[in-house]
Amino acid sequence: MKKRLVRASLAMMVSISVIGCNTIKTADGTAETDNYIDMNTVVSYSGTANGLQLNFRDGTGYYLDIPQESDSLTEVFYIGSESDHEKLLDALENRNGKIIVEMSSGTVLDDEGNGQDICGYYIKYDSERFSAGDQVQSVFVYNPETNYIDDIVSRTDTLIQ
Incomplete structure (x- = not known):
């Protein structure tokens, strides 16, 4: 509920x-x-x-x-490096009501949907939609009511052509 x-x-x-x-x-x-x-x-x-x-x-x-002011209710993070990922983690752990949106890309490694994002971290993709070698852009919207780094309320994956 x-x-x-x-x-x-x-x-x-x-x-x-x-x-x-x-x-x-x-x-x-x-x-x-x-x-x-x-x-x-x-x-x-x-x-x-x-x-x-x-x-x-x-x-x-x-x-x-999309305004990026510190008092904005929404912050968008484009992950392209390890330092971008660290900034995202800091924001997630201290979001206190802000809507955090993460945009990152990765590669599907096998036909079971196992993948790796641009920073080398594991990510799971839908094996029915994507196959080994596909480049995928993912958008995650995090729950503004918690500060948990894995509390995602919405995820959208798009094949990069």
């Missing part, structure tokens, strides 16, 4: 964040006035230091600014 409440509150917070955005910029720099994004139509994404580029089935895309 607690897990359902956490997921529902997380979904509500993310929805409020997206709806509360005054400006959604497209890839060509023009502003859109839509108040929502149908996440079911997202086919790929990429992160930058200050935001997230979402690409949709119909070929359009949106760039969402």
